[in-house]
Amino acid sequence: MRKLLFVYVALIGIFMIYVYQFHFKEVTPNPWDTQGLQGDINEIYIMVTFQSGMDYWKSSLKGFEDAAQSLNVSVEYRGATQYDIQEQITVLEQAIAKNPAGIAVSAIDPFDLTETIDKAVDAGIPVVLFDSGAAESKAHSFLGTNNYNAGVTAAHEMSKLLNEEGEVAVITLPNQLNHQERTKGFQDTLEEEYPNMQVVAIEDGQGDSLFSRNVAHQLMKEYPQISGIFATEANGGVGVGDAIRLEKRVGDIQIISFDTDKGTLDLVDEGIISATLAQGTWNMGYWSLVYLFHLQHDLTEPQILQTRDTAPLPLYVDTGITIVTDENVDYYYAD
Amino acid sequence: MRKLLFVYVALIGIFMIYVYQFHFKEVTPNPWDTQGLQGDINEIYIMVTFQSGMDYWKSSLKGFEDAAQSLNVSVEYRGATQYDIQEQITVLEQAIAKNPAGIAVSAIDPFDLTETIDKAVDAGIPVVLFDSGAAESKAHSFLGTNNYNAGVTAAHEMSKLLNEEGEVAVITLPNQLNHQERTKGFQDTLEEEYPNMQVVAIEDGQGDSLFSRNVAHQLMKEYPQISGIFATEANGGVGVGDAIRLEKRVGDIQIISFDTDKGTLDLVDEGIISATLAQGTWNMGYWSLVYLFHLQHDLTEPQILQTRDTAPLPLYVDTGITIVTDENVDYYYAD
Structure with missing residues (x-):
């Protein structure tokens, strides 16, 4: 009888643990049903x-x-x-x-x-x-x-590289809105904040490295005093880099370029392009x-969703710019 | 013996369920440890x-x-x-x-x-x-x-209210940057996109409803043709509303105001303010x-965090504007 009693006690004990567990699970719903941001893998x-x-x-x-x-x-x-x-x-x-x-x-x-x-x-x-x-x-x-702000950043960086003085040029795509904005941010900032710096030329590089290289050669001929070039897109930057290497003016003319494709990163790594602007x-x-x-x-804010002219989310997010130089260029090869 | 056997079988059965449960829990880690965005209530x-x-x-x-x-x-x-x-x-x-x-x-x-x-x-x-x-x-x-964009939105809304023609004025705080930007966005947009609309006056309302009311009275005297007023902040809007009610020109002059305090919402509800701009x-x-x-x-993007000049998050978020009129004003009283 003792053994049987022990078995019953054990049985009841385990059953109680089981019930307790079950109960505990019932009163605590799955946290991801009510808490935390989590979707479904089928979404x-x-x-x-x-x-x-x-x-x-x-x-x-x-x-x-x-x-x-x-x-x-x-x-x-x-x-x-x-x-x-x-x-x-x-x-x-x-x-x-x-x-x-x-x-x-x-x-x-x-x-x-x-x-x-x-x-x-x-x-x-x-x-x-x-x-x-x-x-x-x-x-x-x-x-x-925000392309205008990217141009502003380029201007500040150029002023740092040139100790706030000298003649600079821009090689861009004059018919594309984002490039117009980059150029305008660059130009406005130099005009307003750096009286000893002048934008002497804004040229069309046609988004092509060979064409941009020729434009850069021409620029150096026309403006021998030039000490900085801002290329608003990557192919232009590579072309300018080639021109400056060919004319042995590396270090003498500072280049700021755009984006982080391999060609651009290599020129940053070699010290031919001083800085390039990485988008977010x-x-x-x-x-x-x-x-x-x-x-x-x-x-999203519930009441807004019910109205017309809704703005459930922020309308515009400026993902920003990071300046890439030979000091941090290695991190960008990983992409 | 039969009873005892039954008890043993039941006991082993329950134990197996228990073990199975335990095992099942072990191989499925708490999902919020690995999935979903969730913090700790002590953060x-x-x-x-x-x-x-x-x-x-x-x-x-x-x-x-x-x-x-x-x-x-x-x-x-x-x-x-x-x-x-x-x-x-x-x-x-x-x-x-x-x-x-x-x-x-x-x-x-x-x-x-x-x-x-x-x-x-x-x-x-x-x-x-x-x-x-x-x-x-x-x-x-x-x-x-983005206050400039808010001014742009106000200009488009005003042009809609006035069928793209007429004289309008702005009552603002001319020394505060955010209000300068709202005014500039409004003015630029009318100049560039609505040739039959003119901004005839930009006045200081001092952020005070009584002062703004007097400015509005003066405006109506000087420019009897005026058909719209943009108040870049709420007290100004309330003052202009009072003035227009007193001179019985409700419906004749359209008011666009800013923000959604109770005073402004009441005037929108009464139809005295045509629209107010709710910030996000x-x-x-x-x-x-x-x-x-x-x-x-x-x-955040890991590599960026390791570099200098970091931008781990978007730098600037424009949370946008919603236009509040008598059609959706009720949703804003809830705030």
């Missing part, structure tokens, strides 16, 4: 670009993926392979057809994608724009570089996904 | 303002609290009770002394808080600025209204907390 967020094989997108996509991992959701990457508006429209249409949890688009053109973007928003799909916007579209937010591409991707997640889960 | 994030009793802060604090709830962390609200720089410095010093997980500051002055903000950052405390910035400080980000205050608070959380948990 698919799509990033859509153009020239989709370009290195430039890698860091944005990494940010997009990192945010997806943080939030336990899934991502897909799609893009027009060429620099082709019609192709990007088709890719975006295909993304919409999958009815994803959200789409982050970098628009090849500020106008021609608007209708397709609006179609996605009208279908109830959250859409944000990153890097290249489409201001007239219904997309909920834009995340990218990881942040563009990361916060695009976080914004889409918030739209998808209605984690 | 304290502090919001610091000035004139801390003002209704204006309620919505930002609500956003800050909503984000804390999403992320399972805690918040505290502190502020100088008066419009007093020294008092806000003291309050910020006290916040730093608590070594919190992060501090969101709305700076009473763009310069005088810089030293204290930098002290917090140097002590390793994440700091972001919201609503009113301190551009020279080491704070990691600024989240607020909830978003300022919400995203301030999310940014601080990301800094606290090192959820």
Whole structure:
């Protein structure tokens, strides 16, 4: 009888532990149902670009993926392979057809994608724009570089390199809005804050390194006193670097360039380009996904969502600029 | 013996369930350890303002609290009770002394808080600025209204109200930067996009409703053709509203005002103010907390953090503007 009693006691004890456990689990619901920002692995967020094989997108996509991992959701990457508006429209249409949890688009053109973007928003799909916007579209937010401010940063950096005096030039794409803004920020800042510095020329480099190299040769001939050149895009910077190396004026003329492709980084590493401006591409991707997640889960100010002319998310995010020199260039090869 | 056997079988069965459960729990780690964005309830994030009793802060604090709830962390609200720089410095010093997980500051002055903000950052405390910035400080980000763009929005809204023609005036605070920017955005947009609209006067309303009322009376006398007034701050808008009611020109002169205090909302509700611009205050608070959380948990692009001139977060977030009219005014009384 004693043994049987012991068994009963043990049995009841274990049963009580079991019940206690069960009860405990019942009163404490799964924390991720009520706390923490977490989605479902079946939620698919799509990033859509153009020239989709370009290195430039890698860091944005990494940010997009990192945010997806943080939030336990899934991502897909799609893009027009060429620099082709019609192709990007088709890719975006295909993304919409999958009815994803959200789409982050970098628009090849500020106008021609608007209708397709609006179609996605009208279908109830959250859409944000990153890097290249489409201001007239219904997309909920834009995340990218404030190009005017990037030009301001370039001007301050140039003034530091030249001890606030000397003649400088700009090699740019004069017909593209983002490059006009970079040039204007550069020029305004030098005019307003550095009276001993002059912008003596603003030239078209056609986004081509060979063409830009010839423009740089010409500049050095026309303005032998020139001591700094700001290239508003990477190919121009590489061309200017080549010209300065060929004319043996390295160190004598300071170059500030844009972006962090391998060609540019190599010239920074060699000391031919003094500094290049890295865009906040990881942040563009990361916060695009976080914004889409918030739209998808209605984690926005509730009253605003019920009204017209809504602004559920911040409208515009300036992802900023980091200055890359030979001191920190190594970190950028990793991208 | 049969009974005893039954008891043994039951006992072993329950034990196996217990072991299975235990095992199951072991191989599935707590999801919030590895997935989802979630902090600890003992992490304290502090919001610091000035004139801390003002209704204006309620919505930002609500956003800050909503984000804390999403992320399972805690918040505290502190502020100088008066419009007093020294008092806000003291309050910020006290916040730093608590070594919190992060501090969101709305700076009473763009310069005088810089030293204290930098002290917090140097002590390793994440700091972001919201609503009113301190551009020279080491704070990691600024989240607020782009005032120039708010002026642009006001101009488009005014043109809609007036069918793109007529004389308009601005009542503003001509010595404060944010109000200069609102005025400039308004003026530039009308000049560039609406050739049949003219800004005939820009007057100082001194941020006072009685003074602004008298300015509005004067304006109506000097410019009897005037058909619209943009007040860049709330007291001015209330004063203009009073003047127009007194002179029985309601409907004849359109008023666009700023912010959503009760006095302004009442005049929108009565149809005396046609529209007022609501700032994205909830978003300022919400995203301030999310940014601080990301800094606290090192959820930023890793390589950038190791370099100098770092930009771990987007530098500037324009939280946007929502137009409030009699159609959606009810949603704003809730704040």
